[in-house]
Amino acid sequence: MIQQYGSGEPVRLFTAGLHGDEWETTSRLLEQLSPPRTGTLLLMPKVSDNEYLSTLDRDYYTTYAPHLLRAIKTYRPTIYLELHSYSKESYAALTGDGRFERYGVPAYIDIEAGILMGSVSPRIRKDFFTPNDLCVSFEMPKGPNEQSLSVICSLLDVVKECWSRQGFVAYMSRHYPQQTAVAVKNYLRFYGHLY
Numbered sequence: 010m011i012q013q014y015g016s017g018e019p020v021r022l023f024t025a026g027l028h029g030d031e032w033e034t035t036s037r038l039l040e041q042l043s044p045p046r047t048g049t050l051l052l053m054p055k056v057s058d059n060e061y062l063s064t065l066d067r068d069y070y071t072t073y074a075p076h077l078l079r080a081i082k083t084y085r086p087t088i089y090l091e092l093h094s095y096s097k098e099s100y101a102a103l104t105g106d107g108r109f110e111r112y113g114v115p116a117y118i119d120i121e122a123g124i125l126m127g128s129v130s131p132r133i134r135k136d137f138f139t140p141n142d143l144c145v146s147f148e149m150p151k152g153p154n155e156q157s158l159s160v161i162c163s164l165l166d167v168v169k170e171c172w173s174r175q176g177f178v179a180y181m182s183r184h185y186p187q188q189t190a191v192a193v194k195n196y197l198r199f200y201g202h203l204y
């Protein structure tokens with residue numbers, strides 16, 4: 010279920026196929042990854058293909074995917090990534106301002122070519138990670154074109170070699186300054202009061 014490359018710190022956990030049929034788009038991208046140059050890379054390419062339940066749902070990590078929560082508790086990654094996929098109809102709900110009002114979580118930012126970046130569910134962000142840990146959620150389109158694939162694959166490679174949250178934010182600020190400024194602002198708006 011969980012695949013391990015390398016050893017030592019930092020410990021990175023990448024997950025995909027978190028619910029429903031999204032594994033059809035996302036799982037193989039994790040399976041294709043090569044070992045990191047340093048530290049550990051743990052892969053859970055298909056968390057669950059059971060009927061869709063949002064990671065924002067209070068039951069997601071406890072009841073729907075307890076094996077994922079167990080892996081987080083066991084391996085204590087300091088770098089945690091979720092790779093999701095979305096259909097065209099969901100784009101507005103994921104990126105719109107209404108997301109904060111409706112669900113109490115920051116909107117996803119469109120980085121490039123329909124690859125969206127956001128925070129992971131508050132159900133795990135606060136309780137199982139420290140403020141300095143990197144927790145990032147990517148959404149990629151279902152049926153991605155070549156450009157979307159190329160963007161998400163380079164981002165996965167960046168996080169795979171990443172040492173810290175600061176290192177990732179620095180990379181993103183260099184390559185996607187405007188998007189990153191908004192993402193950091195969103196992050197602080199939601200999580201700032203926790204720290």
Ligand SMILES: [Zn+2]
Nearest residue numbers: 027031093094
């Ligand atoms: Zn998803």
